[in-house]
Amino acid sequence: MKRGFLKYLVLLVALVAALAPVYWMFTISLKSEVDHFAVPPPWFSFTPTLEHYYDAFVTRSFGQYLITSAVVAVISTLCALVLGTLAAYALARFRLPYDLDRKLSLWILSTRMFPAIVTAVPLFLMMRDLRLLDTRASLIIVYTAFNLPFVVWMMRGFFDEVPRDLEEAALVDGDSRLGALVRVVLPLVTPGLAATAVFCLIVSWNEFLFALVLTQTDASMTLPVGIAGRVTQYEIKWGVMSAAGAVAIVPILVFAMAMQKYLVRGLSLGAVKG
């Protein structure tokens, strides 16, 4: 009985710690500017207003940022999943000469080991030479590259869990390698695929550094950069930023909830045999 109470207390603390900033953001997005700076802050009793939402999405270009973020996140996630899944399958199933499959895996992983900022300048120069600066394409390419190692390592683990017999049976039954992958293996790793997709999408959606370096105008700016841009030399638009932030949370939240049943299964896949 007592332990149960303690458990809930810990949970409550964690929950408050996690959700307080979110609550703060939501309330600010709904408060008029005067209330932002009131001391003590009006926690619950204020007159809600949608003026910041109007300001952000109608007067300013946050609508466009939102679309850019969505396009970049979805397309880069899809690219990373397709390429990464095929690579992971190859690494999981084929033994390459000179122990290359293991070395390649480590090499792929190592690209995630150095800090992102290290690649920011080279990427900027590359994108400039390719005339891709300030385009969505540049972000899609960079995010795909950034997510690939993650997809490869996640999916490789999931593929390792699928008994080889199943694919071999599919091959003997007359199917091609790709056919066996699509018809037999992928349906079995769907939870893993879903979990991986959620993570990729979140990473791409939240990414700030590369988006800041590679984009300059409203045409290609993503939400995180757009939001941060409201901190200017002269003023900080807390209301607009909070309104945009509140909206930015929604798509990921919905997607993660839709994928929740896969998420838990995907992350624990292979933890227990059978």
Place this chain on the structure above:
Amino acid sequence: MSIQFKNVRKTFGDTVVVDDLSLEIVDGEFVVLLGPSGCGKTTTLRMLAGLETVTSGDIYVEEERINDVQTQHRDLAMVFQSYALYPHMTIAENIAYPLRVRKLDKQERTRRVAEVAHMLEIEPLLDRKPRQLSGGERQRVALARAIVREPRAYLMDEPLSNLDARLRVQMRGELKRLQHQLGTTTIYVTHDQAEAMTLATRVAVMKRGQLQQFDTPLNIYNRPANRFVAEFVGSPSMNFVDGKIEEGVFANDSVQIPVQRANADQITIGIRPEHISVLTEPQNGAIPATVYVTELMGNETFVFLSVGNNRLIARAPADFRAEVESPVWLRIASEKAHFFDRQTGLSI
């Protein structure tokens, strides 16, 4: 469909798994590859299926060299030890899979699945998923999936080894009946000599990647090519006694058996348990022995015996009774005995 292995060799790194294997399998034959684990029998089957590459040598199917033909184009069906049913598909979808891959239209698929399901009596299972099935049922579904497409040959990798003993014997019979009915060449891998004896038209006994003997079950049993084959086939196993032959008598320290053989020094005599009769009274020429232990099997009794330093097993009638350590006398049907060179193990 005829299948031919010509000097086939398979190595994994420095390990030779299959060594210079040559086999000719005639159309419609039921060939069993028999041997202990690690003898290369499964690798041989997988090379035929295209799931392993051939290091050197050639495999022919109906005069066509198939070394470089991809698995999916070989038109062979395989039944896996694990059954390898697709867990996310229903039984009907599992069976229809080879047809779906071949782009048969839906009507024809349904018709053929129904036909095979009827033949194997699995019609009530068609809408279920593999995990809802018992081992025996999964086995039937795996067979159905192999049969449905009418392949050039069936490859079976220890298909009965996951079943309990009773079901195994039942499925063994059904497999034999099925193969008789279909008349399709079948290659069957097992380490169970009883399966090999009952199913095969010819048995290929393998040991450490090398073919020991390829012959009918009866010849394998009655005329084993070497000591390994003699020991591996038959249950309980053949008895072996080392000794030498001098003047028509096989002898060592504790045994003397009159034989019709030329003199030889380093020799092993092999006697099947059924060729030793155990007597409870001394008799002229019988070999004295003591009972080590007896095992009553119901329809017969296995008598484990000590003769000097030699351990022998004999088959006795079910009503045979003898106390442990009691003296008995053995009569050996020496005309049925086998002789092996002690160095090479070859039958002589």
